[in-house]
Amino acid sequence: MVLSINRVTKEFGDFRAVSDLSFSVDKGEIVGFLGQNGAGKTTTLRMVMDILPVTSGSVELFGSTDLRKGRLRVGFLPEERGLYRKMKAIDIIAYFGRLKGVPGGKAKAKAHELLERFGMTQYANNKIETLSKGNAQKIQLLSVLTHEPEFLILDEPFSGLDPVNQKLLEDLIGDLRDEGATVLFSTHTMEHAERLCDRFVMIKGGEKVFEGTIDEAREAYEQRIILATPDDPSPLQGRAGVTAITPIGRDRYALTVSEGSDMQAVLAACLELGITVKSFGLEEASLHEIFFRFAGAGEEDAA
Known part of the structure; x- marks a missing residue:
């Protein structure tokens, strides 16, 4: 060493x-x-x-x-x-x-x-x-x-x-x-x-x-699924491990899911709720995003 x-x-x-x-x-x-x-x-x-x-x-x-x-x-x-x-x-x-x-x-x-x-x-x-x-x-x-x-x-x-x-x-x-x-x-x-x-x-x-x-x-970073849909995805909240839904652009949303959640279950929940799926995929976090999550400014720093 x-x-x-x-x-x-x-x-x-x-x-x-x-x-x-x-x-x-x-x-x-x-x-x-x-x-x-x-x-x-x-x-x-x-x-x-x-x-x-x-x-x-x-x-x-x-x-x-x-x-x-x-x-x-x-x-x-x-x-x-x-x-x-x-x-x-x-x-x-x-x-x-x-x-x-x-x-x-x-x-x-x-x-x-x-x-x-x-x-x-x-x-x-x-x-x-x-x-x-x-x-x-x-x-x-x-x-x-x-x-x-x-x-x-x-x-x-x-x-x-x-x-x-x-x-x-x-x-x-x-x-x-x-x-x-x-x-x-x-x-x-x-x-x-x-x-x-x-x-x-x-x-x-x-x-x-x-x-x-x-x-x-x-792996330690919260997974996010990027969903493109013209519909309101809010009914997904709390279904299939979806813990948060964040708009990231026109008809695009980041779905934060809990650890161990199944992407296929989230997709199935979309279809079950009648949410139109234009595109659907797991976001790979950049080191910049991971850095901001672990070592970036928190609320106490901003204050």
């Missing part, structure tokens, strides 16, 4: 940022760490990197609670980017590699390789202060790859990148996984997570609200 977080709590005075959080990351996985801004994602990642101490609970990296032993095997991209603005791009990538124990010549060669792979060789000798925000962010990312880490921890890695570079980053993360790396990344943008992740951990207010695969999340 690459990472194990065991009942971790982090308090800042009277404020509890993370509460009794547990999850793990296995070798070769890409795990999405999802939550709204302020949910506790960055605090958790800082505890994993031993930047912040835990208030209670424990964190294990590569099977050890001595996090210093594992940090050389980790590439960490923090949410707050920070580069030496007067240094050249290639020099700063190589410099971060040397900090992780890569010999100078090898670090420089690896920096060249990464710049070429990301289509950024033309910026190799540019000072950071001359780069656009997006290009500077890519240099920051490349700087955590120089030592070929076994485990990548990326805090909001897609923030600030244009769509083309977001796709390049997605491809890079996938390639790294294929080469045996393990990736944990935080985000509140569901599209990247849905395409990349093997599993998800969702948190809200510092507490875990879901952990599992997208299929497991969909």
